[in-house]
Amino acid sequence: MIEKTLKGKPAYWIWLAFLGMFMAVGIACYARQYLFGLGLTGMSRDVSWGLYISQFTFLVGVAAGGVMLVLPYYIHDYKAFGKITILGEFLAIAAIVMCLLFIMADLGQPLRALNVMLHPTPNSMLFWDMIVLNGYLFLNILCGWVILTAERKQVHPPKWIYPLVYLSIPFAVSIHTVTAMLYCGLPGRHFWLSAIIAPRFLASAFAAGPALIVIACLILKRVANFDAGKEAMNKLVTIIMYAALLNTFFVLLEVFVGYYSNIPGHKYSIQYLFFGLEHNGHVYNNLVPFMWTAVVLNFGALGLFAWPYARKKNEFLLGLSCVMIFGALWIDKGLGFVFAGFVPNPLHEITEYIPTANELGVTLGIWATGFFVLTLLYKIAVGVEHEVE
Amino acid sequence: MDKQRRNFLKIAGVAALAGIGAPALVRLSSSAALAAEHGAAVGEATAEAAHGAVAEAASQGVRLGMVIDMRRFSEQPELLDNAIVACNDAHNVPQFDNRKSEIKWIWKAPFENVFPYESSYHLAKKVKDADFAVLCNHCDDPPCVRACPTKATFKLEKNGIVAMDYHRCIGCRFCMAACPYGARSFNWEDPRPYIAKYNKDFPSRMRGVVEKCNFCSERLALGQEPACVEACQGTGAMVFGDLNDAQSEIRQLLDKEFAIQRNAALGTKPSVFYIV
Numbered sequence: 001m002i003e004k005t006l007k008g009k010p011a012y013w014i015w016l017a018f019l020g021m022f023m024a025v026g027i028a029c030y031a032r033q034y035l036f037g038l039g040l041t042g043m044s045r046d047v048s049w050g051l052y053i054s055q056f057t058f059l060v061g062v063a064a065g066g067v068m069l070v071l072p073y074y075i076h077d078y079k080a081f082g083k084i085t086i087l088g089e090f091l092a093i094a095a096i097v098m099c100l101l102f103i104m105a106d107l108g109q110p111l112r113a114l115n116v117m118l119h120p121t122p123n124s125m126l127f128w129d130m131i132v133l134n135g136y137l138f139l140n141i142l143c144g145w146v147i148l149t150a151e152r153k154q155v156h157p158p159k160w161i162y163p164l165v166y167l168s169i170p171f172a173v174s175i176h177t178v179t180a181m182l183y184c185g186l187p188g189r190h191f192w193l194s195a196i197i198a199p200r201f202l203a204s205a206f207a208a209g210p211a212l213i214v215i216a217c218l219i220l221k222r223v224a225n226f227d228a229g230k231e232a233m234n235k236l237v238t239i240i241m242y243a244a245l246l247n248t249f250f251v252l253l254e255v256f257v258g259y260y261s262n263i264p265g266h267k268y269s270i271q272y273l274f275f276g277l278e279h280n281g282h283v284y285n286n287l288v289p290f291m292w293t294a295v296v297l298n299f300g301a302l303g304l305f306a307w308p309y310a311r312k313k314n315e316f317l318l319g320l321s322c323v324m325i326f327g328a329l330w331i332d333k334g335l336g337f338v339f340a341g342f343v344p345n346p347l348h349e350i351t352e353y354i355p356t357a358n359e360l361g362v363t364l365g366i367w368a369t370g371f372f373v374l375t376l377l378y379k380i381a382v383g384v385e386h387e388v389e
Numbered sequence: 390m391d392k393q394r395r396n397f398l399k400i401a402g403v404a405a406l407a408g409i410g411a412p413a414l415v416r417l418s419s420s421a422a423l424a425a426e427h428g429a430a431v432g433e434a435t436a437e438a439a440h441g442a443v444a445e446a447a448s449q450g451v452r453l454g455m456v457i458d459m460r461r462f463s464e465q466p467e468l469l470d471n472a473i474v475a476c477n478d479a480h481n482v483p484q485f486d487n488r489k490s491e492i493k494w495i496w497k498a499p500f501e502n503v504f505p506y507e508s509s510y511h512l513a514k515k516v517k518d519a520d521f522a523v524l525c526n527h528c529d530d531p532p533c534v535r536a537c538p539t540k541a542t543f544k545l546e547k548n549g550i551v552a553m554d555y556h557r558c559i560g561c562r563f564c565m566a567a568c569p570y571g572a573r574s575f576n577w578e579d580p581r582p583y584i585a586k587y588n589k590d591f592p593s594r595m596r597g598v599v600e601k602c603n604f605c606s607e608r609l610a611l612g613q614e615p616a617c618v619e620a621c622q623g624t625g626a627m628v629f630g631d632l633n634d635a636q637s638e639i640r641q642l643l644d645k646e647f648a649i650q651r652n653a654a655l656g657t658k659p660s661v662f663y664i665v
Contacts, residue, residue, distance in 0.1 A: 037576070037578040037596035037597060038560070038575070038578075038596075038597065039596075041577075044488065044577075045488070045489070045490070045565075045574055045575065046571075048565040048566060048575060049562060103561075106561070106562075107559050107560050107561055108560015108562070108575065108576070108596065108597025108599075109558065109560045109597040112539075112558075113559055115538075115557055115559050119540050119557065121538050123535050124535065124536055124537055124539075125536070126561060126563055127538045130538070183566075186532065186536070186566055186567045186569075187657065188532070188567075188568065188655060265506075341566075342566075346571035347502040347505065347523070348501070348502055349502060351489075
């Protein structure tokens with residue numbers, strides 16, 4: 001099936017070259033960082049995780065989001081998802097590739113990464129994250145490939161694959177739960193020390209992942225003559241809408257707990273995110289414009305989803321609302337959640353984080369790599385689909 | 390490793406330690422544990438012990454701790470500067486001129502920063518104006534050790550010191566997020582050009598690894614006190630010893646004076662105490 005990636009229209013090659021350009025920039029920037037050290041990033045003693053770990057956190061969600069297709073199709077036998085479930089599985093693969101690259105980019109001593117396996121440490125959540133992420137990656141590659149091969153040959157998939165498909169469902173939940181546990185089990189970080197982090201992560205994941213799939217379907221319909229079907233799209237939008245609503249609800253609960261309890265530690269980070277934090281006469285508010293943009297995008301998208309015309313009749317508005325919700329969730333989890341957890345630091349000093357150009361280059365490079373992988377995988381999936389037809 | 394060889398190594402290790410470490414350790418009263426630390430520094434045989442894999446040592450129940458007596462530091466403000474310089478010199482702590490890259494083992498901060506969860510409302514002037522020493526708390530239940538995915542940071546069961554293996558650290562900085570006391574620093578770039586005076590007796594670090602105060606494990610092994618404690622010698626500003634030994638100087642002091650720990654509510658059981 002890999003040969004399908006080698007034949008395509010000019011637009012396909014131009015798109016791959018476009019991504020390849022960013023990948024090259026990313027490699028160059030990473031080489032600089034590798035030779036100098038993480039000092040080339042905007043991270044500091046106080047904000048010791050930056051864009052790399054925040055992108056990792058967000059993308060784990062995108063990967064987990066694929067389960068919103070796998071679960072209805074395989075557990076509830078929801079036939080309308082038959083054509084696009086493979087898109088969910090392949091999206092998970094591309095997202096996890098990005099996650100692993102972001103982790104590697106973030107390590108101070110990347111050549112020692114295997115120490116995590118050579119000295120397994122079950123009390124560390126990072127150890128478990130390594131296990132579930134690699135497990136989920138493996139399951140998706142295997143299940144996706146076997147089922148697609150069967151479809152191509154017009155036969156039923158082998159029976160042994162089903163237990164693995166079912167296993168991939170709790171794995172999807174576990175990757176984001178364990179990623180939440182990286183944060184919510186740390187005693188000194190109030191903003192993260194909340195039992196709702198894992199459910200909140202899952203809710204936003206189940207909106208962000210399917211939103212990206214809807215966007216991909218709308219694009220594939222135009223460029224690859226691949227129609228996911230109206231029913232499948234409608235159902236996806238329903239899933240996105242409810243997941244995004246739940247996420248909004250969870251975030252508002254955090255705001256309530258912080259401000260009603262009036263405990264300073266519970267308020268600082270929220271204050272910093274949405275209004276800016278005053279300290280020794282200086283107001284620190286780097287993230288405020290981003291967070292309010294996220295609020296507008298979030299409620300704007302929810303409004304569009306609630307409007308039947310936009311949801312069902314107008315593909316431009318449908319795509320727009322998905323881009324908006326994806327953007328809102330990316331700002332919420334892919335920027336604000338991680339950065340604000342470090343403000344203020346344990347000594348109640350404030351250091352703000354601003355990524356450097358080199359760091360942005362690496363970040364863009366990894367995103368481009370992910371979309372490169374995604375494009376190749378979707379090319380295969382759509383190619384098989386056309387062959388069968 | 391078969392059992393006989395393991396036993397032999399244990400006996401050999403203990404014998405070696407008794408010979409090397411013991412004589413100089415009269416004052417610290419916890420000589421056995423401190424001497425054991427020396428073993429870890431010299432012999433490969435105890436490398437496993439250094440990673441906390443050997444439980445026997447715990448039965449000795451030594452827990453090293455420190456009392457920082459701010460009454461003494463207020464009398465002689467230069468004392469803390471001396472202690473900080475002594476530490477930086479002993480451990481090749483690089484001096485960066487920007488806050489972003491800085492590496493700190495022991496440093497100064499005001500009360501409201503060191504104790505953000507204690508009230509600073511109408512704080513006594515002498516406390517408000519004082520500079521407090523901040524260093525790793527060597528917690529009895531350290532969150533950084535729980536978080537580390539490679540056991541590159543670990544608690545020495547024989548004396549409670551939270552130690553680091555700079556050669557195992559992968560630089561994921563999970564420990565920095567986990568530490569509720571801001572005690573850990575990361576080498577964002579090669580620290581060596583920023584070491585003013587190189588001390589050949591202690592390794593410098595490479596970029597990409599985390600580091601912090603080690604309670605001068607290397608000096609304890611030689612029967613010396615921590616560098617900062619030594620810099621305050623004779624003043625009683627810093628008292629170091631075994632928190633589990635009722636006869637130790639540190640326990641006598643704690644039994645007599647009221648002391649506080651940083652953010653004790655988190656359950657980390659810090660081993661550094663402050664008499665304000």
